[in-house]
Amino acid sequence: MLYLIGLGLAYPSDITVRGLEKVKQSKKVYLEHYTSILMNASLEELCEFYGKDEVILADREMVEGGCEEMIEASLTEDVSFLVVGDVFGATTHTDLILRCKQRNVPFEVIHNASVMNAAGACGLQLYNFGQTISMVFFTETWKPDSWYNKVLENRKIGLHTLVLLDIKVKEQSIENMARGRLIYEPPRYMSIQQCCEQLLEIEEIRGEKAYTKDTPCVAISRLGSDKQAFKSGTIEQLASYDSGEPLHTLVILGRQTHDLELDYILEFADDKENLTEMLRKDQEYFKPLPWVPPSEDEMSD
Amino acid sequence: MLYLIGLGLAYPSDITVRGLEKVKQSKKVYLEHYTSILMNASLEELCEFYGKDEVILADREMVEGGCEEMIEASLTEDVSFLVVGDVFGATTHTDLILRCKQRNVPFEVIHNASVMNAAGACGLQLYNFGQTISMVFFTETWKPDSWYNKVLENRKIGLHTLVLLDIKVKEQSIENMARGRLIYEPPRYMSIQQCCEQLLEIEEIRGEKAYTKDTPCVAISRLGSDKQAFKSGTIEQLASYDSGEPLHTLVILGRQTHDLELDYILEFADDKENLTEMLRKDQEYFKPLPWVPPSEDEMSD
Numbered sequence: 001m002l003y004l005i006g007l008g009l010a011y012p013s014d015i016t017v018r019g020l021e022k023v024k025q026s027k028k029v030y031l032e033h034y035t036s037i038l039m040n041a042s043l044e045e046l047c048e049f050y051g052k053d054e055v056i057l058a059d060r061e062m063v064e065g066g067c068e069e070m071i072e073a074s075l076t077e078d079v080s081f082l083v084v085g086d087v088f089g090a091t092t093h094t095d096l097i098l099r100c101k102q103r104n105v106p107f108e109v110i111h112n113a114s115v116m117n118a119a120g121a122c123g124l125q126l127y128n129f130g131q132t133i134s135m136v137f138f139t140e141t142w143k144p145d146s147w148y149n150k151v152l153e154n155r156k157i158g159l160h161t162l163v164l165l166d167i168k169v170k171e172q173s174i175e176n177m178a179r180g181r182l183i184y185e186p187p188r189y190m191s192i193q194q195c196c197e198q199l200l201e202i203e204e205i206r207g208e209k210a211y212t213k214d215t216p217c218v219a220i221s222r223l224g225s226d227k228q229a230f231k232s233g234t235i236e237q238l239a240s241y242d243s244g245e246p247l248h249t250l251v252i253l254g255r256q257t258h259d260l261e262l263d264y265i266l267e268f269a270d271d272k273e274n275l276t277e278m279l280r281k282d283q284e285y286f287k288p289l290p291w292v293p294p295s296e297d298e299m300s301d
Numbered sequence: 302m303l304y305l306i307g308l309g310l311a312y313p314s315d316i317t318v319r320g321l322e323k324v325k326q327s328k329k330v331y332l333e334h335y336t337s338i339l340m341n342a343s344l345e346e347l348c349e350f351y352g353k354d355e356v357i358l359a360d361r362e363m364v365e366g367g368c369e370e371m372i373e374a375s376l377t378e379d380v381s382f383l384v385v386g387d388v389f390g391a392t393t394h395t396d397l398i399l400r401c402k403q404r405n406v407p408f409e410v411i412h413n414a415s416v417m418n419a420a421g422a423c424g425l426q427l428y429n430f431g432q433t434i435s436m437v438f439f440t441e442t443w444k445p446d447s448w449y450n451k452v453l454e455n456r457k458i459g460l461h462t463l464v465l466l467d468i469k470v471k472e473q474s475i476e477n478m479a480r481g482r483l484i485y486e487p488p489r490y491m492s493i494q495q496c497c498e499q500l501l502e503i504e505e506i507r508g509e510k511a512y513t514k515d516t517p518c519v520a521i522s523r524l525g526s527d528k529q530a531f532k533s534g535t536i537e538q539l540a541s542y543d544s545g546e547p548l549h550t551l552v553i554l555g556r557q558t559h560d561l562e563l564d565y566i567l568e569f570a571d572d573k574e575n576l577t578e579m580l581r582k583d584q585e586y587f588k589p590l591p592w593v594p595p596s597e598d599e600m601s602d
Contacts, residue, residue: 009412017317097424111309111419113387126433
């Protein structure tokens with residue numbers, strides 16, 4: 001049996017009681033280790049918490065390569081595949097389940113919180129979110145902006161946009177990759193500042209006003225940990241905000257911001273009056289035109 | 302301290318290890334008991350699992366009335382407020398946290414899976430979902446359809462729509478309410494069938510083709526429990542599908558359905574060929590027009 005188990009957001013003890021039972025009874029335990037990290041736990045702490053000698057790190061090569069060995073083992077014994085957050089955050093895990101089905105490997109999913117639902121902690125209502133986007137690290141020559149249209153689409157219908165910030169774990173430099181050297185760069189986690197700078201950079205290029213420098217956002221840092229922090233401000237303001245240690249997530253507000261949501265996010269603003277004004281101003285974008293009765297001229301036609 | 306703790310979806314053991322610690326150390330434990338239910342547990346089983354003599358049921362009156370007593374108690378002792386799924390599913394809990402802040406009541410949120418992220422188990426990618434809608438029980442005279450525009454907006458930009466199905470727990474009949482009799486109706490949970498019938502009924506009235514009877518959907522039943530079931534089909538097909546015991550959720554597909562998503566949901570279809578055809582047909586709706594080069598006439602202008 002293959003147990004696919006969500007670990008939640010921060011602590012070893014964020015695993016569910018049922019999840020922990022399954023880990024303990026598993027012969028082999030894998031930890032998916034490239035789409036996210038568990039903020040408040042080292043690998044040693046996890047091993048100790050699970051009462052295991054070993055937790056095998058599953059990197060991108062292993063997971064995208066099909067996890068053959070893991071699937072094979074699951075045919076004859078209990079195996080756990082641990083994912084930070086929930087199991088269905090990343091496409092590749094859906095693919096893994098499909099392969100289990102094809103191979104008749106029995107599997108069970110044990111869910112947990114992920115940023116996709118826990119982001120509600122910033123006070124914005126989950127049912128007002130549109131499609132989610134990912135912001136990758138730009139380079140001098142590579143600045144992908146396919147997310148721009150998605151923000152525009154969300155904001156046209158008044159919805160908030162969750163922005164997932166890039167992380168680079170166990171990545172090779174282009175030089176090392178070219179030379180086949182298995183040397184990995186130190187892990188990198190995008191900051192709120194960099195994300196907002198990239199947002200401004202692309203708006204400058206595209207100029208379609210999917211958002212402006214004054215569009216209100218909420219920065220979510222270290223969600224679910226003891227160092228969790230929120231900061232509300234405009235994109236421009238957050239482009240000079242020091243968000244501290246990772247992980248971070250950003251929400252770009254949509255027009256449909258209710259008063260209760262506003263009350264909540266104002267608590268996280270440096271200047272409440274300014275943010276309220278920016279929000280009112282931003283709500284004018286994409287606003288449906290008010291209905292006006294036809295003029296007398298038109299009536300007489 | 303007030304601990305707001307998500308319980309996850311089905312089993313008493315779906316609570317996190319950290320959540321369970323906090324419940325055990327709490328003097329008073331409340332269970333929010335009107336926006337959802339824990340499928341695989343009775344109140345007695347919960348008490349036993351937590352090692353508590355009592356778990357106080359918090360009904361709509363109590364929560365929307367402000368939970369004065371609970372907040373007051375949290376000033377001097379540890380209190381747990383348990384919510385099926387995650388804490389930020391329902392607006393009223395954000396409101397509760399705002400009141401804690403105003404009263405300087407220390408609080409901590411312990412997240413868990415909710416339908417908002419665990420719905421990914423049906424194989425559709427969470428980042429392709431638009432705004433979430435709620436479907437309430439229609440009556441002869443009351444058929445609210447404000448959700449219709451939201452489905453239309455989502456589908457115009459190709460996104461999936463998560464439909465939360467109404468539940469009625471501890472509701473009074475109009476007659477009993479009028480006479481001030483504290484007699485409550487048996488609990489009711491909307492079935493997939495009824496939800497789809499109501500979808501068809503409103504499309505019949507509105508006629509704006511937000512969706513058609515042939516629009517593909519995925520029915521999610523008893524998510525996260527041992528009786529979890531998925532069924533893919535068109536709205537018309539699912540309007541005669543017996544979805545069994547509650548709870549249920551529906552996803553209306555959007556045009557942006559990827560091949561991996563399709564592979565996954567076809568596993569849950571009675572007739573794969575038919576559903577593939579319906580999906581291809583449905584993808585023609587709201588499709589951006591293909592770019593055509595200007596005609597020679599236009600060129601010569």
